[in-house]
Each structure stands twice: as structure tokens, then as C-alpha cells.
Amino acid sequence: MADPCVLVGRAGGDPDRQALLERWLELTRTRLPALATQHGWPIQLDHCFMRVCLDVSLGARWDSVVPRPAIRTLSTAQLAKAIAQAEAIIADPASLPDLNRASLRMRHKA
Structure with a gap:
């Protein structure tokens, strides 16, 4: 994935959005x-965490709500909601399996 600073440059260079993008990538690529492994979660890859957080925060399969790629097309409010969802998972690790199943149901895969 491209550097978030470059992506922000394409989106107008909003410093608040840049900070949100950096936080999003830290949470989904590193923290989650x-x-x-520590929590025995059924998912481990960054794009899976992105899927779960986006689907749950948007209430639907994310790519039915915003065009691909999400990192460039999410509104600032949508991005903030996805970040809040990632932070909620960190605060309550036991919630992740149910959230993953909910995401998969949105995709008709569960």
C-alpha cells in the first residue's frame, strides 16, 4: 500500500485526515x-482487520458503501468510525470473533 502521506496529498492534504490515516494504518497493520496470536483470533492479516472494522462501522459490506480503494474514498467521518471500531476491539479483544462473523455474514460467507 502506498505511503499515507502520498494518499493524503491526493485528497487535498488535510492534516487532520493525514493523522487519521496514520492512526488507521498503525491500528490495522501493527496493533491488531x-x-x-495472543488472543487466538481467527484472523491475523491487516486487510482482514480492515475488512472487519470497515464492515462493522459502516453496517454493510464496506465496498457496497464506498468505492475502492477505501483508504482514498472514505469520508473523514467514516474513517473516524472505523478507527473507533479498531480501538474498541483492542479494548475488548473477546469481541473480535463475533465481529468477524458479522462481517462475513455481510459478505454471505458465514
């Missing part, structure tokens, strides 16, 4: 995957 680091907790996966």
Missing part, C-alpha cells in the same frame, strides 16, 4: 495483528 500483534494481538492476533
Whole structure:
């Protein structure tokens, strides 16, 4: 994935959005995957955490709500909601399996 600073540059260079993108990538690429083995989660890869957080925070399969790639097309409010969902998972690790199943149901895979 491209550097979030480059992505922000394409989106107008909003420093608040840049901070949100950096937080999103830290949570989904580093923090959540680091907790996966410790908690025995059914997912471990960054894109899976992104899927779960986006689907749950948007209430639907994320790519039915925003065009791909999400990192470029999410509104700032949508991005903030996805970050809040990632932080909620960190605060309550036992919630992840149910959230993953909910995401998979949204995709008709569960």
C-alpha cells in the first residue's frame, strides 16, 4: 500500500485526515495483528482487520458503501468510525470473533 502521506496529498492534504490515516494504518497493520496470536483470533492479516472494522462501522459490506480503494474514498467521518471500531476491539479483544462473523455474514460467507 502506498505511503499515507502520498494518499493524503491526493485528497487535498488535510492534516487532520493525514493523522487519521496514520492512526488507521498503525491500528490495522501493527496493533491488531500483534494481538492476533495472543488472543487466538481467527484472523491475523491487516486487510482482514480492515475488512472487519470497515464492515462493522459502516453496517454493510464496506465496498457496497464506498468505492475502492477505501483508504482514498472514505469520508473523514467514516474513517473516524472505523478507527473507533479498531480501538474498541483492542479494548475488548473477546469481541473480535463475533465481529468477524458479522462481517462475513455481510459478505454471505458465514
